[in-house]
Amino acid sequence: xxxFLQYLFDGLxxxxxxxxxxxxxxxxxxxxxxxxxxQGEMAMISTFLAWWLADGGVGLWPAxxxxxxxxxVLAMGVERYIIRPIxxxxxxxxxxxxxxxxxxLNALAPFIWKVTIxxxxxxxxxxxADDFVRIGGAEWRLENIGVLAVLAVTSFLLYLLFQRTRFxxxxxxxxxxxxxxxxxxxxxxxxLAVSWGLAAAVGAVGGALVGSLRxxxxxxxxxxxxxxxxxxxxxxxxxxLLGAVFGGLVLGVFENMVAGYLPDLVGQELKGVVSxxxxxxxxxxxxxxxxxxxxVERV
Amino acid sequence: MPVxxxxxxxxxxxxxxxxxxVVAYFALSPLFRDLTPSELGELTDIAVLALAAVALNxxxxxxxxxxxxxxxxxxxxxxxxxxxxxxxxxxxxxxxPAAALICFVVGVLVGVPALRxxxxxxxxxxxxxxxxxxxxxxxxxxxTGGSAGIGGLSYDAPxxxxxxxxxxxxxxxxxxxxxxxxxxxxxxxxxxxxxRVGRAMVAVRENPTAASVMGVHVAAVKTxxxxxxxxxxxxAGCTFALRxxxxxxxxxxxxxxxxxxFLVIMVVGGAGxxxxxxxxxxxxxxxxxxxxELPDKxxxxxxxxDFLRGRPNLATLVFAVxxxxxxxxxxxGLVGAAKRIGRRLVVVVPSIPTSKAPGxxxxxxxxxTPTG
Numbered sequence: 001x002x003x004f005l006q007y008l009f010d011g012l013x014x015x016x017x018x019x020x021x022x023x024x025x026x027x028x029x030x031x032x033x034x035x036x037x038x039q040g041e042m043a044m045i046s047t048f049l050a051w052w053l054a055d056g057g058v059g060l061w062p063a064x065x066x067x068x069x070x071x072x073v074l075a076m077g078v079e080r081y082i083i084r085p086i087x088x089x090x091x092x093x094x095x096x097x098x099x100x101x102x103x104x105l106n107a108l109a110p111f112i113w114k115v116t117i118x119x120x121x122x123x124x125x126x127x128x129a130d131d132f133v134r135i136g137g138a139e140w141r142l143e144n145i146g147v148l149a150v151l152a153v154t155s156f157l158l159y160l161l162f163q164r165t166r167f168x169x170x171x172x173x174x175x176x177x178x179x180x181x182x183x184x185x186x187x188x189x190x191x192l193a194v195s196w197g198l199a200a201a202v203g204a205v206g207g208a209l210v211g212s213l214r215x216x217x218x219x220x221x222x223x224x225x226x227x228x229x230x231x232x233x234x235x236x237x238x239x240x241l242l243g244a245v246f247g248g249l250v251l252g253v254f255e256n257m258v259a260g261y262l263p264d265l266v267g268q269e270l271k272g273v274v275s276x277x278x279x280x281x282x283x284x285x286x287x288x289x290x291x292x293x294x295x296v297e298r299v
Numbered sequence: 300m301p302v303x304x305x306x307x308x309x310x311x312x313x314x315x316x317x318x319x320x321v322v323a324y325f326a327l328s329p330l331f332r333d334l335t336p337s338e339l340g341e342l343t344d345i346a347v348l349a350l351a352a353v354a355l356n357x358x359x360x361x362x363x364x365x366x367x368x369x370x371x372x373x374x375x376x377x378x379x380x381x382x383x384x385x386x387x388x389x390x391x392x393x394x395x396p397a398a399a400l401i402c403f404v405v406g407v408l409v410g411v412p413a414l415r416x417x418x419x420x421x422x423x424x425x426x427x428x429x430x431x432x433x434x435x436x437x438x439x440x441x442x443t444g445g446s447a448g449i450g451g452l453s454y455d456a457p458x459x460x461x462x463x464x465x466x467x468x469x470x471x472x473x474x475x476x477x478x479x480x481x482x483x484x485x486x487x488x489x490x491x492x493x494x495r496v497g498r499a500m501v502a503v504r505e506n507p508t509a510a511s512v513m514g515v516h517v518a519a520v521k522t523x524x525x526x527x528x529x530x531x532x533x534x535a536g537c538t539f540a541l542r543x544x545x546x547x548x549x550x551x552x553x554x555x556x557x558x559x560x561f562l563v564i565m566v567v568g569g570a571g572x573x574x575x576x577x578x579x580x581x582x583x584x585x586x587x588x589x590x591x592e593l594p595d596k597x598x599x600x601x602x603x604x605d606f607l608r609g610r611p612n613l614a615t616l617v618f619a620v621x622x623x624x625x626x627x628x629x630x631x632g633l634v635g636a637a638k639r640i641g642r643r644l645v646v647v648v649p650s651i652p653t654s655k656a657p658g659x660x661x662x663x664x665x666x667x668t669p670t671g
Contacts, residue, residue: 273434
């Protein structure tokens, strides 16, 4: 039981991180049907910005807030000036542009800050050796609880935005029917730009949490997390925000359990295989995911 | 007004012969230029990258299936060679068909779920493949040597080649090997694309439903092309392992960045064009090399010097920007852009058949075809 709880607690904080990136993926996918391959790298460079600001004397939390704001604005620009003009050409063009962003952002962080080794990143939560709550014999570290709490707050704010505001209604309208939304006076372009902004801001918070948990920032910090987030979004369904959060948490816990209970067969090294099997399984059995809406295509 | 040339007329043949000569001059230069082993190594690297991009182009450019997992096939090829040579004392030459076969099988296996997946989801599955390959290599360390990898790989030139033994001969032999496999890969793709199968591939790319209605076996085309593409990438990986003299999971070309590198080369050169990936590999390699040497150039002003020092990845940034820019101005890469410009200067029209064929008289359509 103690072991189970320990894997659960660790898995939940890992899963929260997946959920943050998966939320970003879903927010963008709902509006435009594009998979943002640069989601992880956008989060990575935002985390570098937060690290740089914190290094320069700004407190860590304000630094994260600033980096999320900057990410919001820049990502709106990316949607408006890079993605939208080529979106009508072919889906392939958007994939290539997103991969270009991935590559560029991945190279930009070492280019700007001249870093070659991981740089120390402060903790957003109390992280001394004895900062934990003991539940059923297992240690639930305060930083892990903190990450989960930030996810809960973010999800709640997103829920309010999507369900309780006019703009959220417009976003849902665009997600439901991209062609008809402008006919009722919704500025679909603006909605898409804000989707990218939101996704980047959520990703920036997620990236900062990753940095806080790892204790450092590195230009390759998001590779495995982005990959797991695509699995989480697939599990939850690519057009469901609830699915992204649920998928992230479930994947994080499941992966941790499998790795923990099968240390020889899977272990920490092969955690990624769990994600691959989840992706394959979901796509072959129920491609719309657990919470996604089924789409019928007319040929 | 562009110059109009009849297909097969003397000026047209001369133009094509000129193109072949230019390519042959550079490709065969070790025969008549005294190249150092490191220069030969550079040419080998270019040929390896070109073959990987040719493989990817067969899949993405002609069949429209996106893969971000070709680094895994590249790595499987490299590891097949490394394991067979170091543990089973195979001659490296014989490992090539083995690697191609293994990669073909793995490629088909990946291609089968791909049948139910389109665009985005296929990209996800291949992304997963790229992501777990290095992890699998580390995990099964009694087979792969784990994080340390397998070293000491080399391929001495066989006696019949007449190449001198030692480092120089090995470099030259490796170049011929890389060039030969690239040539074979190119011919395979070219013949495939210009055949019935190729038209089926393009039909699948443009509209799978319509292709299926026209009688194309979409599932067979997709899986076989996936397997062939994987096999070619694996062969490129074999030469890469020999060139590196080792296979380690940390090698960047075996990670997802490798997959992206192949994609960049293919797109920059020209997706869906036969020569595109080769041009892309040359351009990528030389620009990357230039950007690495740039901080040491004395003719640069000092502020630029100081700025570039400690920033070795300038080329990656340049290619990232180029990739995005190309999507705006030339979605079919440098070769696509060159063809578009070339069409304003020279247009090749089909020649009018001279002998009277039986059947009704048909005027040949005067529609200009793109120059090759």
